[in-house]
Amino acid sequence: MHTLSEKARAAIADILPPEEILEPSSELYTKESTTWAAQKQQHPALVVRPGSAERLQKLVPYLYESGLDFAIRCGGIGSSSAKDVVVSMKQFDSFKYNPDDHTIVVGAGQLWGDIEQKLEEVAPARIAVSARVPWVGVAGSTLSGCLSWVGTEFGLGADPQNMLDVEIVLRDGRKIWASTEPDLLWALRGGGGNFGVVTAFHFRTYPYSTSIHCGYISYPPSALEAVSRGIAEHAARPIDPRVSFHCLIGAADEKFPGQSSWTESTDRKDRAVQFAKFHLGVFVFDAYGEEHGRSDKGFKWAFDIPGAVDKTVVTTIRGANELQSANKNLVGATNSYLNACLADEIDPEFVIRGKNWVEGISSLDSRLGPGTLFLLEVMPGKTFNATSSPEETAWPHSSNKHVLQLLTGSHPDSNCPEELALHALAMAPYIIKKTHSKEEFFPNFLESINDRSAIFGVNYGKILEVKKKYDPQQRFNKGSFIPIPSDRKDSVQSSI
Incomplete structure (x- = not known):
């Protein structure tokens, strides 16, 4: 297991209170750092679980510029891990249902089972376009597209008619709704979450069968x-x-x-x-x-x-x-x-x-x-x-x-x-399959063998532009990650 320098520990302690810093001996450490794929578990020196957007807005710029290896984690199914610091989003667990337009605004640290339970309590005959497993995280699954049982009727969870907006903390600590920067919201629709740290989603709900x-x-x-x-x-x-x-x-x-x-x-x-x-x-x-x-x-x-x-x-x-x-x-x-x-x-x-x-x-x-x-x-x-x-x-x-x-x-x-x-x-x-080509993949689980330029096709160049604008140092690089190829880092010119 990796250890952090005293300087790094002190910097994190200046941002977060002790109860939001989990050592390996903590009961919550394993629960909030486990990965779906065992080989991707890097046993971080610390797990931190910021309890407010204000503290997260201070933590993100520090981690981005620190040189520490860090990862953002929701449910762990995307196997996001790091040797230094894992940021658990578990405390971002808000839920608000608007009966006027039948939409919900939910904290990004929750599992889909949490959202479905809360929605059922306030609107029993309505559903969101959710993942099909209750222990899958809302953030990782949605930002990678989100397959759903009801997708056959309503489309992917990340499609514009379902995912209306995303609240995100950027590398410099600014917290915005991505709709104010449309290319960013576009990139979050299936392009993964590695453009910042997502804190909330605005979803549409639909009436649906209860039998x-x-x-x-x-x-x-x-x-x-x-x-x-x-x-x-x-x-x-x-x-x-x-x-x-x-x-x-x-x-x-x-x-x-x-x-x-x-x-x-x-x-x-x-x-x-x-x-x-x-x-x-x-x-x-x-x-x-x-x-x-x-x-x-x-x-x-x-x-x-x-x-x-x-x-x-x-x-x-x-x-x-x-x-x-x-x-x-x-x-x-x-x-x-x-x-x-x-x-x-x-x-x-x-x-x-x-x-x-x-x-x-x-x-x-x-x-x-x-x-x-x-x-x-x-x-x-x-x-x-x-x-x-x-x-x-x-x-x-x-x-x-x-x-x-x-x-x-x-x-x-x-x-x-x-x-x-x-x-x-x-x-x-x-x-x-009888026939197969390298672009025929859904973007939720991509390995080193996958050709991202083929999978994202006509949109690949624009995704790289957005990535370079919001993460020029490629510090958000875990889970569903679209790296800027080394031969394109200098050639990708931001036009957004």
Whole structure:
């Protein structure tokens, strides 16, 4: 673990009171510094949790000019860490609902589960375009686009119709609403948060069903072909923005029970299940309710597959997302490398190829496997086409309909080479998809193997201009980070 100089400690102590400075011995230190990917945890010398915007406005300029390695953290799923100082935004937990225009202004340090609970208390039949997991941070997920169950109807969480404004502290300590500097707000729509420190969001809310039929259906290995065929047939249906689903295949490992409780609800007495090298499940979401969900127009095909174990319920959007609560124990459990590919054509062999990739990972190296997953998110509708043009937001959106989240994993103590895990991740889209190109990625989880210039396409040059204006020293450089290439640092001229 790194140590800070007395000079640095004294400077931070001049800005923050003792209760807002967490030493490694503190009970809150681990909770507010853990990262999703174990290998990215840098065990900072200090975790600081400023309790007011005024103190944050003093802290940010100090850290920016200090030379200390620092990171900004909300929920930890973006694996933002640093060796010197991690700034936890946990105390930015405000919430205000405006009944006149049905919008909310929320502190950026909260998890989506916090926001959904507070919104349900004041406006039970309204929802925000939230991430699908309650323990995901509002800031990191939104600034990287924000995929949502309701995105098929309303678009991405960061789209202009959903994320109305962002309050941010800039490197010099100024606190502004980004709408006063439109290019900055544009960059925050899918370009990540590394332009300053975000303190609050202004979101629109929508009326939505409170009787959603959703949840887990798990399967034995023998159901793989039927599941793969059923998914392809469903994906080819006419678009219905209130009906979507995920398919997850996780690598089985005795030291790591599995990716998800919903792939492990099969009969554990079944020897085929006990000795399978993978877990298989589908999570269904039907906002029309249970009758529709179990019908031919919904997911009858999924319930009718032999061996299906039905764990579905009828609940609200908050309840649907809470079904993922048990998986919070996966945070920091493995070394993990993650990409969210985009996909369009889902053929009858798609899921089978995904299973073969998951199952074949360990053949590359026995240390690979634990935590490895294939997660196909069938998301027709407006998820990627709710904006008027590619230039409307930093990430230019896509004509693809679906997301294929891929993760290569290993035990933290396995000494599995990072290069090997990244190679396996890089090859996965070409193994699973019929065709793939380097721009076909969602910007929420980007690794060193990803070509950011291709992913941000026509908007890449403008993003670099905004980055150079608001972070010329590239000090905001963790999580969803878009670096200025060394050969462009001098050539990028700010025109904004």
